[in-house]
Amino acid sequence: MQARQTRAERRTATAARILEAAQIEFGTHGESATIRGIARRAGVDPSLVLQHYGSKQALFSLAVRPATDLTAEGVPAHLAEVLGLRLSELPPETRALMRSMLTSSEAATVMRDYLQERAANLAQAMTGEDAELRAAVMVSSILGITIARHFLNLAPLADLGNERIAALFDAWLVPLA
Incomplete structure (x- = not known):
């Protein structure tokens, strides 16, 4: 027999469902995703979306924000992981951010900050000029590879196997190990 959830646990679970639905909706529709569509996907009333997140823009900011827990020591492994992820299906929040980064100043800022943080951490782990x-x-x-492969279907990247593309990056990643 399952224990009954507390009100706080139900609220946390609802917020998580809404955020996950928002990541999918923004990933599919970019900024044209609607509160109603997000609510429908999450199985909640649209008023709950706003109650939990305040506004569509606030929810968008959270839904597209990538994780930021990288340390300089973890950069080589992180880059290899990122490359692997970018070669396969993109997570909804990444797809949403990339779809929106050229049309939304907020999404552009999120992407620029994210890339600058990654580049700064990577630079700390590198040697030389x-x-x-x-x-x-x-x-x-x-x-660029992510955009070319997933959004533009640029040949031969769109058809090239993940292993082959990853092999092309090995020369870049080896000096970081």
């Missing part, structure tokens, strides 16, 4: 520039080039390259 121009570490900041080389890190920015690497981070930008992964972003």
Whole structure:
């Protein structure tokens, strides 16, 4: 027999369902996603979406924000993981952010801050001259591959196997290990 959830536990579960639904809706529709569509996907009344998150813009900001717990020591493994993730299906929050970054100043700021943080952490782990520039080039390259593969279906990237693309990046990642 399951124990009954407390009100706080139900509220937390509802907020999590709404956020997950928002990530999917924003990933599919970008900023044109609606509160009603998010609520429908989460199985809640639209008023609950606003009660939990305040506004569509506030929910959008949370839904598209990538995780930011990277340390300089974890950069090589993180880059390999990011590349693997970017070569496969994109998470809804990443898809939403990328769809919106060229049309929404808030999404552009989120993406720029995220990429600058990643480049700064990567530069700290690199040796030699121009570490900041080389890190920015690497981070930008992964972003470019993601856009070309998932949004533009650029040949041969769209058809190239993940292992082959990953092998092309090995030369970049090896000096970081």
